[in-house]
Amino acid sequence: MTSISVLKQRENQIYQKGNQPFKMECETKSLAGAVSQRACVFCGSRVVLYPIADALHLIHGPIGCASYTWDIRGAQSSGPELHRMSFSTDLSETDIIYGGEKKLKKALLELIEKYSPKAAFIYCTCIVGIIGDDVDAICRQVEDQTGIPVIAVHSEGFKGTKKDGYKAACDALFSLIERNKAPRVTLPDSINILGEFNIGGETWIIKKYYESMGVKVVSVITGDGRVEEVQQARNAALNVVQCSGSVIHLAKQMEKDYGIPYIRVSYFGIEDTSDALYQVAVFFDKNPEILKKTQDMIRKEVQAIVPRLETMKKDLEGKKAAIYVGGAFKAFSMIKALKTLGMEVVLAGSQTGTQEDYEVLRQMCNEGTVILDDSNPLELAKYSVEKDADLFIGGVKERPIAYKMGIGFCDHNHERKIPLVGFEGMVNFAKEVHGTVTSPVWDLVPRRQKPAGKEGAI
Amino acid sequence: MTLKKHKDTPSYTATQNACKMCTPLGATLVFQGIEGCVPLLHGSQGCSTYMRRYLISHFKEPVDIASSNFTEETAVFGGGANLKLAIENVARQYAPSMIGIATTCLSETIGDDVQLILNSMDNHINGTALVHVSTPAYSGTHVDGFHGAVAAVVDRFNPVGKRIVYRPKKKKKINLFPGMLSNEDLRHLKDIFEDFHTPVTILPDYSERLEGPSWEEYQAIQKGGTSISAIEKMNVAVHTLEFGAVLALTAEMGQKTAGDILSKRFGVPCTRLPIPIGVKATDRFLDTLSQISGRPVPEKYRKEKWRLVDAYVDGNKYVAKKRALIYGEEDFVVSMAGFLAEVGIIPVLCASGGKSKTFKKALEDTLPETLIDQVVIQNDMDFTCMEETAAAMPEDLRPEIIIGNSKGYAMARRLKIPLVRVGFPIHDRVGGPRILHVGYKGAQQLFDNIVNTILTAKQTESRIGYSYM
Ligand code: SF4
Ligand code: SF4
Numbered sequence A: 001m002t003s004i005s006v007l008k009q010r011e012n013q014i015y016q017k018g019n020q021p022f023k024m025e026c027e028t029k030s031l032a033g034a035v036s037q038r039a040c041v042f043c044g045s046r047v048v049l050y051p052i053a054d055a056l057h058l059i060h061g062p063i064g065c066a067s068y069t070w071d072i073r074g075a076q077s078s079g080p081e082l083h084r085m086s087f088s089t090d091l092s093e094t095d096i097i098y099g100g101e102k103k104l105k106k107a108l109l110e111l112i113e114k115y116s117p118k119a120a121f122i123y124c125t126c127i128v129g130i131i132g133d134d135v136d137a138i139c140r141q142v143e144d145q146t147g148i149p150v151i152a153v154h155s156e157g158f159k160g161t162k163k164d165g166y167k168a169a170c171d172a173l174f175s176l177i178e179r180n181k182a183p184r185v186t187l188p189d190s191i192n193i194l195g196e197f198n199i200g201g202e203t204w205i206i207k208k209y210y211e212s213m214g215v216k217v218v219s220v221i222t223g224d225g226r227v228e229e230v231q232q233a234r235n236a237a238l239n240v241v242q243c244s245g246s247v248i249h250l251a252k253q254m255e256k257d258y259g260i261p262y263i264r265v266s267y268f269g270i271e272d273t274s275d276a277l278y279q280v281a282v283f284f285d286k287n288p289e290i291l292k293k294t295q296d297m298i299r300k301e302v303q304a305i306v307p308r309l310e311t312m313k314k315d316l317e318g319k320k321a322a323i324y325v326g327g328a329f330k331a332f333s334m335i336k337a338l339k340t341l342g343m344e345v346v347l348a349g350s351q352t353g354t355q356e357d358y359e360v361l362r363q364m365c366n367e368g369t370v371i372l373d374d375s376n377p378l379e380l381a382k383y384s385v386e387k388d389a390d391l392f393i394g395g396v397k398e399r400p401i402a403y404k405m406g407i408g409f410c411d412h413n414h415e416r417k418i419p420l421v422g423f424e425g426m427v428n429f430a431k432e433v434h435g436t437v438t439s440p441v442w443d444l445v446p447r448r449q450k451p452a453g454k455e456g457a458i
Numbered sequence B: 001m002t003l004k005k006h007k008d009t010p011s012y013t014a015t016q017n018a019c020k021m022c023t024p025l026g027a028t029l030v031f032q033g034i035e036g037c038v039p040l041l042h043g044s045q046g047c048s049t050y051m052r053r054y055l056i057s058h059f060k061e062p063v064d065i066a067s068s069n070f071t072e073e074t075a076v077f078g079g080g081a082n083l084k085l086a087i088e089n090v091a092r093q094y095a096p097s098m099i100g101i102a103t104t105c106l107s108e109t110i111g112d113d114v115q116l117i118l119n120s121m122d123n124h125i126n127g128t129a130l131v132h133v134s135t136p137a138y139s140g141t142h143v144d145g146f147h148g149a150v151a152a153v154v155d156r157f158n159p160v161g162k163r164i165v166y167r168p169k170k171k172k173k174i175n176l177f178p179g180m181l182s183n184e185d186l187r188h189l190k191d192i193f194e195d196f197h198t199p200v201t202i203l204p205d206y207s208e209r210l211e212g213p214s215w216e217e218y219q220a221i222q223k224g225g226t227s228i229s230a231i232e233k234m235n236v237a238v239h240t241l242e243f244g245a246v247l248a249l250t251a252e253m254g255q256k257t258a259g260d261i262l263s264k265r266f267g268v269p270c271t272r273l274p275i276p277i278g279v280k281a282t283d284r285f286l287d288t289l290s291q292i293s294g295r296p297v298p299e300k301y302r303k304e305k306w307r308l309v310d311a312y313v314d315g316n317k318y319v320a321k322k323r324a325l326i327y328g329e330e331d332f333v334v335s336m337a338g339f340l341a342e343v344g345i346i347p348v349l350c351a352s353g354g355k356s357k358t359f360k361k362a363l364e365d366t367l368p369e370t371l372i373d374q375v376v377i378q379n380d381m382d383f384t385c386m387e388e389t390a391a392a393m394p395e396d397l398r399p400e401i402i403i404g405n406s407k408g409y410a411m412a413r414r415l416k417i418p419l420v421r422v423g424f425p426i427h428d429r430v431g432g433p434r435i436l437h438v439g440y441k442g443a444q445q446l447f448d449n450i451v452n453t454i455l456t457a458k459q460t461e462s463r464i465g466y467s468y469m
Helices: A008-013 A041-049 A063-067 A093-098 A101-115 A126-131 A135-146 A162-178 A202-213 A227-235 A244-258 A270-283 A288-316 A328-340 A355-364 A377-386 A399-404 A422-437 B023-032 B045-059 B072-077 B080-094 B105-110 B114-120 B142-157 B183-195 B228-236 B245-252 B258-266 B279-293 B299-319 B330-343 B359-366 B383-392 B406-415 B439-461
Strands: A014-016 A055-060 A119-124 A150-154 A190-196 A216-222 A238-241 A262-264 A320-325 A344-350 A370-373 A391-394 A408-411 B037-042 B098-103 B128-133 B174-177 B200-202 B239-243 B270-273 B323-327 B346-351 B376-378 B401-404 B419-421
Touching: A008 A014, A041 A055, A041 A119, A041 A162, A041 A244, A041 B045, A055 A101, A063 B045, A101 A119, A101 A135, A119 A135, A126 B072, A126 B105, A135 A150, A150 A162, A162 A227, A162 A244, A190 A202, A190 A244, A202 A216, A202 A270, A202 A288, A202 A422, A216 A227, A227 A244, A238 A244, A238 A270, A244 A262, A244 A328, A262 A270, A270 A288, A270 A328, A270 A422, A288 A422, A320 A328, A320 A377, A328 A344, A328 A355, A328 A422, A344 A377, A355 A370, A370 A377, A377 A399, A391 A399, A391 A422, A399 A408, A408 A422, B023 B037, B023 B045, B023 B098, B023 B142, B037 B045, B037 B080, B080 B098, B080 B114, B098 B114, B098 B142, B114 B128, B128 B142, B142 B228, B142 B258, B174 B183, B174 B258, B174 B279, B183 B200, B183 B279, B183 B299, B183 B439, B200 B228, B228 B258, B239 B245, B239 B258, B239 B279, B245 B270, B245 B330, B245 B359, B258 B270, B270 B279, B279 B299, B279 B330, B279 B439, B299 B330, B299 B439, B323 B330, B323 B383, B330 B346, B330 B359, B330 B439, B346 B383, B359 B376, B376 B383, B383 B406, B401 B406, B401 B439, B406 B419, B419 B439
Parallel strands: A055 A119, A119 A150, A190 A216, A190 A238, A238 A262, A320 A344, A320 A391, A344 A370, A391 A408, B037 B098, B098 B128, B174 B200, B174 B239, B239 B270, B323 B346, B323 B401, B346 B376, B401 B419
Antiparallel strands: A014 A370
């Protein structure tokens, strides 16, 4: 291994199970110059609100932030596709000097007239925080003038981490819900699905499960999202929260203001998907029909996929995996799902995990597993090679790191096009993992070549 | 047939699907083309992560870009401390030969005096050179950042008053500033110089670093790139070549380019040429090269040229009078338009997100007079305007083929016009960095690709699905 040194200031964000007392430093800003894999507050907001397909998403700032986020996510819509456009006020030098308020207002009015969105979100990026545009005031004016909700999302990149962006998005969502003036009615056996973004059509899979259980889905926030549907969210009896990091603020706010309880679930892997569906069924135990339907459905679904997983498991047994994802909660499910495939996790890390998350991770992992918070390319490469991983699960920025070192890769990020949740998603996941881990190309990469002269040398 | 002038292209306040990226992106690409260099963006974390992601999607290689990672306090009290810490950490982790620092909108706006901060570090840290380029995104596009960074690097390593020790007379060395080209383009250019037996310093050269082999051991910085010692010797070259028709015009108007710096300070003559796409532009490039190197154009290229012209002839009627929409960086569009015109395709809409004032003039200089009034030329344009403009053209004048980067895909799909992918970025295909545009060989590949795309479209539409041309 080339001498990859870990920065002193980062030592407490790296932990190898078994060799020291556990105290993970996390939830801090990324270290200057460390080449973090993390993005910014704006990124966090954009992720959460992204799939709302009939809303206008206008990025207020210079062009870059909008350019780089244009249509980059796999969040599908069954109807309008306004979310796939990239709108920006594209501030110029004079706007920076004289302020961007006029331009923002004009842009908003034009865009609303042209696209007739059901609501508008205005993302404030770094510069806006500096030049001090009163975006809230503009939003109020435009809302009055156009009659649609116009909401500022305060997501200046430097004002925290991606997590703060989640919070800003949740505030925006809540303010959208609050604008619903109709009286609240609690619909029986009904839920909101929270923190589900319909990547590759995942929302549709999960919705189908709930519907066949006899549970009514009032809204999905924000997968295949519509403004009006989000506004109905306060009529549900329960919030079922996936990807809690991103939407927990909204769930808490709805509990506080509307008394809607929430549960945390995951739809990744057989175990967690079944558990999620059972939890909901148990919550509605006044209606025993639901539990019965749930049991039947899960049995049927599992039976259908197990033989397919078994064949792939034969090849995957004993292979090693590294996981580096956005939220730590996702990593828990992934560890279980990999276990289903007979694989072992040797590295697990996240961009935004909390102290408790890392404690859970530590308990789930085997001796020797490396746990990382807010890592960077050098560390990820160092540890996945040292641990001799056969598979890396991550996003676009991790992909070339794995590939350069001759390690198989599975995309688990918001850009993928295939659904990985639920029972059929587990088959897709297994197929992708199996495809890459068993690919013959690894026989050819330098790292796998036997040194000349030794047995097996070419 | 003359086209009604579409003077009144819709003009909106907001940019809708931009046909440009921001300035620091271009600068980081240049820094990737310098041996042992790590780019560092002075600003918030997000910008660097997004640009990394963007470049990775095109090159499919690790692209590390550090950030000085502003916090709220930094934004209020200035970024000096953060920048220093970032530099120290990058130096410690990567041991680079150079750290290329580009300022984002944020640090530019709060007015950090980066040069002063670097001076306080003596412009060096543990043998690592620190080079700064000012790149506020609100004053240009990624191309401006690109050219700005090339100039800043040349300026830094060839300062005023630097003594010229020895200018080799026999081994005539030439400088080439190619602009934003593909890896394959850069490799081809290197081959050409080699075939001329003429040493060259190309700046930047990311062709190896952003398309290297798999590794046995992890490399903190990929191999490849122009070495700093070569850049330091650029002042003793016998000549500088700089690609870009728009660049040439803006230089005329007083914009300082890397070539200017070397010619003003050290008397290295500078010739600016359009990017050599197509027969005529390549002829011009090779003839110029032949003149300044004193060597004849190698036979190999004569052969390539005549093979290409023969192919033009074979395919002429499939492309004749076809109408094309082309977009991308201004210089790229100008050269591409020149190439299309020479095979008989009419570039009815030439668009760019660039903001220079010379795009139109450069196209007028390039295209034959008979064609120019059939062409709509528009810079500072986004994809929505482009699409609306194309859709509003009368049926018999509307583009039949679209030529440009991946970002035009959605537009092409809606307009139901086939797209030929060239330029940067290519996010929805493999092999983007391997697309060859320059030289006779590049023109050959472009020509084949365009003709075949037209034939495919015809076959797809055809009721009988013919199998013989
Ligand atoms: S703030 Fe400026 S530099 Fe950063 S991404 Fe946006 S436009 Fe580019
Ligand atoms: S850090 Fe600021 S400027 Fe950069 S991408 Fe994020 S919001 Fe935009």
